[in-house]
Amino acid sequence: MSAPSAALRAGSDPYHIGHGPAAGVPEYTGHGAGGPSPKRIVVGYGFWIFILSDVILFSCFFATYTVLIDARNGGPGPQQLFDLHNTAIETACLLLSSFTCGMTSLAVARHNLLWSEITLAITGLLGLTFIALEIHEFLGLAAQGAGPTRSAFLTSFFALVGCHGAHVSAGLLWLGTMMAQFPAKGFKESIRHRYLCFSLFWHALDIIWIGIFTVVYLIGVITP
Amino acid sequence: MTLLGKLTLQALPLQEPLALYSGFGVFAIVLAILAWVIIKGYGPYVWREWITSVDHKRIGVMYCILAFVMLLRGMADAIMMRAQQAMAYNAPGYLPPSHFDQVFSAHGTIMIFFVAMPFVIGLMNVIVPLQLGVRDVAFPTLNSVSFWLTAAGVLLVNLSLVVGEFDKTGWLPYPPLSELRYSPGVGVDYYCWSLQISGIGTLMTGINFVTTILKLRAPGMHYTRMPMFCWTALASNLLIVAAFPVLTATLAMLLLDRYVGFHFFTDTGGGNSMMFMNLIWAWGHPEVYILALPAFGIYSEVVSTFSNKPLFGYRSMIYATMAICIISFTVWLHHFFTMGAGADVNAIFGIASMIIAVPTGVKIFNWLFTMYGGHVRFTSPMLWSIGFIVTFAIGGMTGVLLAVPPADFQLHNSVFLVAHFHNVIIGAVIFGVFAGYVYWFPKAFGFTLDETLGKWAFWLWLIGFWVAWGPGYVVGLEGMTRRLQHYDVAEWRPWLIVAEWGVVIVLLGIAAQIAQIVVSVRTREQRRDVTGDPWDGRNLEWSTASPPPPFNFAVLPDVTDQEPYWDMKERAREMGHLTRPEPEYQPIHMPRNSATGFVTAFLAVVTGFALIWHIWWLVVLGLIGAYATFVVFAWRDHDEDLIPVEEVARLDRANRAARSAALQHRQLRREAETQREPRE
Numbered sequence: 001m002s003a004p005s006a007a008l009r010a011g012s013d014p015y016h017i018g019h020g021p022a023a024g025v026p027e028y029t030g031h032g033a034g035g036p037s038p039k040r041i042v043v044g045y046g047f048w049i050f051i052l053s054d055v056i057l058f059s060c061f062f063a064t065y066t067v068l069i070d071a072r073n074g075g076p077g078p079q080q081l082f083d084l085h086n087t088a089i090e091t092a093c094l095l096l097s098s099f100t101c102g103m104t105s106l107a108v109a110r111h112n113l114l115w116s117e118i119t120l121a122i123t124g125l126l127g128l129t130f131i132a133l134e135i136h137e138f139l140g141l142a143a144q145g146a147g148p149t150r151s152a153f154l155t156s157f158f159a160l161v162g163c164h165g166a167h168v169s170a171g172l173l174w175l176g177t178m179m180a181q182f183p184a185k186g187f188k189e190s191i192r193h194r195y196l197c198f199s200l201f202w203h204a205l206d207i208i209w210i211g212i213f214t215v216v217y218l219i220g221v222i223t224p
Numbered sequence: 225m226t227l228l229g230k231l232t233l234q235a236l237p238l239q240e241p242l243a244l245y246s247g248f249g250v251f252a253i254v255l256a257i258l259a260w261v262i263i264k265g266y267g268p269y270v271w272r273e274w275i276t277s278v279d280h281k282r283i284g285v286m287y288c289i290l291a292f293v294m295l296l297r298g299m300a301d302a303i304m305m306r307a308q309q310a311m312a313y314n315a316p317g318y319l320p321p322s323h324f325d326q327v328f329s330a331h332g333t334i335m336i337f338f339v340a341m342p343f344v345i346g347l348m349n350v351i352v353p354l355q356l357g358v359r360d361v362a363f364p365t366l367n368s369v370s371f372w373l374t375a376a377g378v379l380l381v382n383l384s385l386v387v388g389e390f391d392k393t394g395w396l397p398y399p400p401l402s403e404l405r406y407s408p409g410v411g412v413d414y415y416c417w418s419l420q421i422s423g424i425g426t427l428m429t430g431i432n433f434v435t436t437i438l439k440l441r442a443p444g445m446h447y448t449r450m451p452m453f454c455w456t457a458l459a460s461n462l463l464i465v466a467a468f469p470v471l472t473a474t475l476a477m478l479l480l481d482r483y484v485g486f487h488f489f490t491d492t493g494g495g496n497s498m499m500f501m502n503l504i505w506a507w508g509h510p511e512v513y514i515l516a517l518p519a520f521g522i523y524s525e526v527v528s529t530f531s532n533k534p535l536f537g538y539r540s541m542i543y544a545t546m547a548i549c550i551i552s553f554t555v556w557l558h559h560f561f562t563m564g565a566g567a568d569v570n571a572i573f574g575i576a577s578m579i580i581a582v583p584t585g586v587k588i589f590n591w592l593f594t595m596y597g598g599h600v601r602f603t604s605p606m607l608w609s610i611g612f613i614v615t616f617a618i619g620g621m622t623g624v625l626l627a628v629p630p631a632d633f634q635l636h637n638s639v640f641l642v643a644h645f646h647n648v649i650i651g652a653v654i655f656g657v658f659a660g661y662v663y664w665f666p667k668a669f670g671f672t673l674d675e676t677l678g679k680w681a682f683w684l685w686l687i688g689f690w691v692a693w694g695p696g697y698v699v700g701l702e703g704m705t706r707r708l709q710h711y712d713v714a715e716w717r718p719w720l721i722v723a724e725w726g727v728v729i730v731l732l733g734i735a736a737q738i739a740q741i742v743v744s745v746r747t748r749e750q751r752r753d754v755t756g757d758p759w760d761g762r763n764l765e766w767s768t769a770s771p772p773p774p775f776n777f778a779v780l781p782d783v784t785d786q787e788p789y790w791d792m793k794e795r796a797r798e799m800g801h802l803t804r805p806e807p808e809y810q811p812i813h814m815p816r817n818s819a820t821g822f823v824t825a826f827l828a829v830v831t832g833f834a835l836i837w838h839i840w841w842l843v844v845l846g847l848i849g850a851y852a853t854f855v856v857f858a859w860r861d862h863d864e865d866l867i868p869v870e871e872v873a874r875l876d877r878a879n880r881a882a883r884s885a886a887l888q889h890r891q892l893r894r895e896a897e898t899q900r901e902p903r904e
Contacts, residue, residue, distance in 0.1 A: 035443035035780055042362050046435040053427060053469045060473035064488060064499060071494030073487070148486050152494030155486040159477065177855060194858070
């Protein structure tokens with residue numbers, strides 16, 4: 001086999017590959033040009049991949065909901081059951097909590113413990129209100145005899161909305177842990193990475209909720 | 225509600241001597257191994273160096289051991305089924321139906337989830353970071369959690385052998401049979417919870433490896449310089465991330481049906497059981513490629529190394545891999561053409577299924593052309609690869625037959641189908657992981673495996689496979705359906721007896737593999753791999769010592785070529801010395817060991833067992849424990865250990881000395897050869 005000449009090989013790197021980033025580029029991007037990415041990029045990227053997988057999980061529940069929406073088994077449908085007032089308050093809580101979650105990100109970036117804790121606490125309270133409203137709605141439906149075992153439609157409704165609710169509850173647990181970690185550990189690198197992941201998670205749940213609000217409640221009430 | 229839920233003494237198989245004895249046999253073996261470890265004083269070593277290890281190489285080895293042990297279990301199930309069908313002509317055989325049903329369900333579940341998956345993931349763990357030229361995966365502790373969750377799933381499945389029963393509905397629990405109404409026992413629950421637990425582990429592996437491959441590579445390693453095994457691992461892990469959530473969701477729905485009376489798949493209340501088929505195969509078909517693609521990557525490495533040539537058509541191989549990755553999500557409906565989705569839908573999925581054979585064909589030709597004109601060395605990894613090409617080409621063709629909807633209406637759920645998927649899973653995945661296992665064994669352990677026994681193992685497996693499954697095609701065409709506990713068709717009988725002998729030949733192949741391990745370990749001093757590069761390899765895993773130091777590379781390699789290590793060797797040969805002068809060594813931070821994975825798995829087993837038997841207080845306790853583990857892990861301050869600079873320098877100097885010696889040795893040999901040969 002004929003190998004290229006040594007001269008060609010030794011100086012054969014027009015793109016300056018393998019010698020670190022070009023001047024003025026603060027971080028390796030990880031596209032192979034400059035070696036492994038820094039931890040912040042790796043952690044955030046990995047968590048993005050997780051969120052994508054979680055979105056796929058939700059997409060299964062969305063799909064089953066749209067398949068089973070007419071399988072009422074003689075029971076009530078969306079128009080008889082859904083109350084848009086309750087949903088509007090829920091949506092407002094969740095969207096506002098995303099805003100306060102964003103404020104926490106700013107406070108964390110400035111290493112401001114007081115504002116981090118205050119905005120996180122408000123985020124948590126809004127999340128709790130959302131969960132309380134959802135439980136209230138679920139109990140109300142069950143009291144009307146429209147629980148998840150009534151029909152396949154209600155099964156898929158409770159599973160989809162409940163799956164989101166379970167995610168928000170897990171997020172609240174995480175939020176509480178973060179509130180304990182800030183004062184205990186300070187704003188060291190690993191804690192900031194963790195908060196980055198939490199905020200990604202919280203915002204992603206908002207996006208899912210927009211999907212639920214549209215597909216389940218809005219379309220459900222509009223279509224006869 | 226009682227304290228132990230549904231669990232009573234009747235869960236023990238006191239009336240079934242076979243299950244009882246085998247259960248106690250396994251229990252005794254596990255106890256004996258534990259006792260041996262403790263008495264010999266290996267306990268602390270095993271705990272520190274293996275159980276709590278977050279080193280990707282150690283985790284990979286544990287995955288492979290787990291897979292091999294479960295291969296023995298799955299194989300025992302296979303022999304039981306073949307023996308039953310060889311005997312049960314106009315007769316009840318020796319396995320009652322309820323037991324036979326559990327055996328075929330367990331066989332499929334174990335072979336796919338706990339043999340093929342951990343073997344493939346194990347090899348990826350050992351090799352991918354080494355090939356990328358980095359020190360570990362993106363999330364080492366998460367990697368340990370993934371492994372231990374898989375092990376937790378294994379434990380639950382095997383627990384069902386003694387406590388209660390296993391699923392009787394096949395390896396995919398199709399409703400309405402798997403609903404509470406028709407399967408009131410704990411079998412389906414064992415299946416669902418063990419797969420939920422191990423499935424979360426697999427999903428985290430997928431996230432971990434996608435991040436590793438896309439974000440952690442040695443300087444200069446462009447996408448078009450990544451070794452083929454890394455490319456296929458990337459495709460496989462992308463599929464895991466996209467497909468495993470579907471499995472999680474589907475099994476969650478089935479569990480909701482069974483536990484709290486939901487109506488996803490029930491035949492009452494408006495449930496739709498065909499939705500289960502769609503969902504489970506939207507995961508299930510990509511799963512086939514999750515297993516097969518890394519095997520294709522292994523063949524690419526092996527064929528190129530042992531043909532002493534670069535891989536033919538490297539870029540077309542990348543395109544083919546990614547094409548398969550995407551098309552694999554568009555073919556799931558071919559698993560149930562008979563559902564009645566209509567001619568148009570069936571035609572689209574039939575055509576998509578045939579199209580996926582095209583990139584696969586591209587791969588076959590690339591391997592053949594890699595061998596063409598090369599100095600092929602017929603080592604046992606190479607034999608596995610050639611055996612694969614022949615076997616898999618046939619299996620692929622029967623697959624294209626099944627992709628034709630009208631033909632599928634005849635062949636659906638026949639033994640022809642079962643022969644087809646054994647042909648591709650054994651022919652591609654199992655042969656592939658064996659090729660990779662022999663090929664990379666010296667990298668992981670520092671000595672090579674015995675070649676004679678390795679070749680015996682290959683021939684016994686190859687012949688055994690065809691003797692066992694060639695008849696499957698025949699009886700399938702003769703109309704035999706799958707999963708028959710007994711039958712009365714005289715024409716089938718001779719073929720089924722032949723198949724029984726086939727499985728015995730495969731068993732001899734496994735015996736040869738066990739003998740190979742024993743012999744190789746005993747003679748390991750003669751077969752030490754001192755150079756770290758026993759096969760004259762081409763990628764970066766061969767540039768570090770065998771076994772590699774904990775940090776893999778003292779200094780990350782500079783990649784300037786598609787075959788980084790071959791390129792380095794070529795340049796070193798021309799220069800007459802190593803390409804890099806001795807670097808200035810730095811101390812290296814490595815992730816610290818953690819018991820998080822082991823504790824999580826322990827709690828997962830407890831919680832899973834409690835869920836299966838409806839022991840609700842224990843479920844709550846297990847979940848609180850899981851949250852506590854999470855908090856303890858999140859609270860730790862020191863997550864890295866420092867490897868001192870002297871240690872780094874010592875290990876790397878030894879590696880450099882070995883490389884230099886190999887280079888000198890090679891040059892002396894070259895010179896001697898050129899003197900002996902007459903000049904033209």
